[in-house]
Amino acid sequence: MTFDSLTFALFLAIVFPLYAWLGSWPARKNVLLVASCVFYGSWNPFFLLLLAFTTGFDWWAAQRIYAASSMRTRRVWFWASIIASLSLLGYFKYAQFFANSAIEWLALVGVTYKPIDLGIVLPLGISFYTFESISYIADVYKRRIEPTKSLRDYGLFMTFFPHLVAGPIMRFGDFNAQTITPRVVTADATALGAYMLIAGLFLKIVGADHVFAPISDIVFAPDYKAGFIAAWAGAFAFSMQVYCDFAGYSLAALGIAKMFGFHLPANFESPFASVGIAELWTRWHISLSNWLRDYVFNPLGHYRKGRFRGYLNVMITFTACGFWHGAAWHFVVWGAMHGAFLVSERLLKDSIGDWKIWDAKPVRWLLALLTFALFSLAVVFFRTSTLTLAWERVIAMFGVAIKDAASLAWNGDSKVFVTGLVIGLAVQAWLKPRKGWEWLPAIAWPWRVALLSLMSLAIVLSPGRTNAFIYFQF
Amino acid sequence: MTNSRWLLTWTLATAITVGGWLAFETYWRGQSYAPTVMDSFDLWSQHRARAVKSAPPLRLAMLGASRIQYGLSPAVFRDETHTLGLNVDPIMLAVNGHYPLAALRDLSEDDQFAGIALVGIDARGMDRNVWEMQAAHIQRYRHDWSPSREVHRRLLSRVQAYAIAARPDFALVTLIKRYLNSQGSPYKEYVTFERDRSGGTDYRKSDIAAIHTARVADLRNYYSMHTPPTPEAWLADMREVVRWVEKINARGGKVVFYREPVSGEHIELDEANFPRATYWDKLLPIMPALMIDFRDYPELNIATPDTSHIDIKDIDRHTRALVQVLKRKRVL
Structure with a gap:
């Protein structure tokens, strides 16, 4: 749902009062996480699974990087995560482009193929959340931040609905500071x-x-x-x-x-x-x-x-x-x-x-x-x-x-x-x-x-x- | 800054916004304008999604262009079938100005569709050159339709039914542009439109002579620019349509092609370019579907003031008459 849709007006009218009404911070984070999944899944529920995979894998890879005793192991997990993220982005966003380009270039040397339609639909916001997950992994790898043990907090960082589909592209360090400390809803x-x-x-x-x-x-x-x-x-x-x-x-x-x-x-x-x-x-x-x-x-x-x-x-x-x-x-x-x-x-x-x-x-x-x-x-x-x-x-x-x-x-x-x-x-x-x-x-x-x-x-x-x-x- | 100032800010701004909107509504209603639901890709998709819901009720997709959209009422159709003891869900998928064969192909390729496709069409609408006219609607349904859009569209239809401010031709910036262009107030439509995507042409509110002249001139112009295919080429193309119909039939569905009422110069021009005997009638032996030409059914031969569309007051009669024909022909 987009911010300018009536669906979003209805969504906000339900989620915000519920969030403000709940007293417990973990419960409010749960509400935000579920609401963010509903927000994203309302476009295409299938792509929610893709987002869940990226989130889960990178959260786990960050734990492995942090726990690794050797530089080599750290590097392996780092590249595994980066390659996984870029592969998904590459497939969904660039596969059709590379296929078309290859056909055009081959035509220049006289080899002709019929254009192919791979029928790939771009998951919404994939460019944004991929960059966020890469920054998280890179920051953990470079020891700029410690990885979170909470999958929920990491999931909330990735899916928090205001920035999920078109940014701003957040850094985990900045966001996590806000999920650790309970947020206060004020009138101002x-x-x-x-x-x-x-x-x-x-x-x-x-x-x-x-x-x-x-x-x-x-x-x-x-x-x-x-x-x-x-x-x-x-x-x-x-x-x-x-x-x-x-x-x-x-x-x-x-x-x-x-x-x-x-x-x-x-x-x-x-x-x-x-x-x-x-x-x-x-x-x-x-x-x-x-x-x-x-x-x-x-x-x-x-x-x-x-x-x-x-x-x-x-x-x-x-x-x-x-x-x-x-x-x-x-x-x-x-x-x-x-x-x-x-x-x-x-x-x-x-x-x-x-x-x-x-x-x-x-x-x-x-x-x-x-x-x-x-x-x-x-x-x-x-x-x-x-x-x-x-x-x-x-x-x-x-x-x-x-x-x-x-x-x-x-x-x-x-x-x-x-x-x-x-x-x-x-x-x-x-x-x-x-x-x-x-x-x-x-x-x-x-x-x-x-x-x-x-x-x-x-x-x-x-x-x-x-x-x-x-x-x-x- | 204090909370009370924010409260004051929001209270006053809300009051001014609501007041401004009410003044806007009052002014334009005073000028004899009315709210209306507006058609869109999303509204089409909303109804298209219904066509593949499981039976009962029996799903009946009304395909076609303006003659179906402004000539049949799903509500009346449902009512008439109820009186016959049938449980039918008529779904309006016709699109004004767009011939429907792409939509028929789409339904044939959708394994979930096992209902009745009522296709309002003439021989010109079966010309391969116009097959793809509704392709954009199908593309939007296949790629963009989502639960989020469904909620938005349902809410929007409610808003549009009650607010002139929800009409795009009354958008503030559009009105400013009209003023700057010295175009005056928006055009007063003689076509009505409902949430179920059906409409009606109320010729009492129009300059019927001007519309009649323009309609005939458009058709004359169309035929001068588009040479009809030969009957053989046309019939060869129809074999592909036959395969679509067979697919629907194989799933237990049915297809009806309905040549809706037209009159005057319109039927003369159609006959001159697509003579019934060499096009429509040649299709009868090979098409595994019921084919209805209004000229064969006196109850369907209803006046069309602009030569192409029936008047809003005749929609009820036209719809009920068609239901009776479909019942008689054992389609229902």
Whole structure:
């Protein structure tokens, strides 16, 4: 069930009062674990078994790693767990891609096979919970944490429903500290959490689905011939759409967790107010970029092995990031583009130096807009389903007009999109210096009422477009 | 910050939200708009899932396009069969604007389906070029349908039945866009729609002359752009459909093909392109299913004001007449 469904409203209306009413902390953890299994199983009960296997095996493997007396045994259990996790991810997410790629490559040398459909359905959230289980095993192996003896606590870490299907990607150390100490449901946390849930739903339902999706749907339709303005409008629209969609989901997840007394790390912090792609990745899908830094970039050697090795490590990390998003070449290109932006940015910074002019406000605004434009240029490869279509849109963005290119009509869709874009960027600029949601309780209550009423009413009056959350496909 | 301020915040915001929603409902109801259930892939899947539940009651899947969806009432069908002492569960799976053979194939491939498939179709709808029109519905049912979606869709149907605000054409952003485009208020539908996926065309609420003209022009345009297959090619394709029907028959199920009432220019154009004698009638000897053409049953020959669909006031009569025909032909 998704956070924007009536099923979830019913689910929350049952689970939250029950959780709050129970006095015993172990009983409340049991309720959360069962509720999380119901939450996940409501999509496809079969995949609950897969999640149970991953959870059980990794919990057990971590015990074996911790108990092992020799380095060799530790290593065997570590790799057994990593291979098991990656094999499942590889089969469900990448088998079809590799089969298709093999057929295409063989065709290049004259060996032709008919395309095959393996009929594999991707289990929801597998990319997210696989990364969480890998981080747990790696942290135990590196002796950063001790494994838990409680299968229930580990199961709760893996399945806790607010973050189960699309993150934020949690670390066991952070989560376990919260399962050891009883959580307290307070009126303040419930009120703030519910407020964040409404804000997240507003971003998703109103922002992503009603304001931005219509323009990106037009421009990225395969048979649409985009001109210069239309191509940029489509890219900007999708950047905002994917932000509202995913940041909205993450915010709702944080809010729900807060209602239950848990703290999840922020996943988005005004990314489109960033100056430079490097800063953007500290504000965009933060839990993923931190995971990639800790479990890919740092083990590869960071910048410690020299500048050029460092650039290569950045490229490897972000290409892997693209591949994590989806089993398709256009995602790989998207990731590689971000790697290239980061390397270029570092080269530029190293060669230009620290001039005062870079700190001037108008210059920083311009650089923030340039960052947004670069993000939007790359996001074309994220949005389209083929490299050919992405290339058509990108060359249109550079003014190479396709014959009979369409210009976007200045109608209701466009006017609402432009208004939403300006407001969206301005709000992110305003929020940038404010960390998290601690600013909200501090503002005057009439403003809180006005904002909450506006968002709630807009949600109630926004039926119809029930687009799936974009990150659910990963 | 204190709890009372949060309480005040939430109390006032809830009051404003509910008040705003009530004002919205009141305003649009005052403009003669009404709530209505909206069709969707999920609603189709919800009913499709019923088709494979075990008997009794006998599951009867109504396949077809708008003529079935807006021409038969599952509730009336159930009532009429009850009066005949039968326990039948009619399930509306017709999809407006989409011919149904993909759905028939889907039922034939589903070993759990052993009921009756009532397929509203004409010779044009059997052309291989339009077989896949309902494939997207089947794909969504096979891949996306879940317990979670079922609960959501059931609740949503309840909400849609009572709230204009649940209609997508009344979404706030959509209304703002209409205003910016100087398009005025949303279109007043003359088609009604129910939770059981049946509907009705109320021609008293429409400009019937304009609809009639548009309908005929659409069909004329369709035939000018799509050359019908030869009778031989058409009949060869039908052998595949015969195999689907045989599969259902083998499980104890039955299939009925029903050519629903049409009139005027519509039947003239259909006859000019798919003459009954060289298409439909040629299928009779090889199709292991009952085939009903409305022209052979005076009780089914009901007026179609726009040439293609019966009026909402005739649905009851049409449904009961069809039940009687099916009973007479020993399908029920």
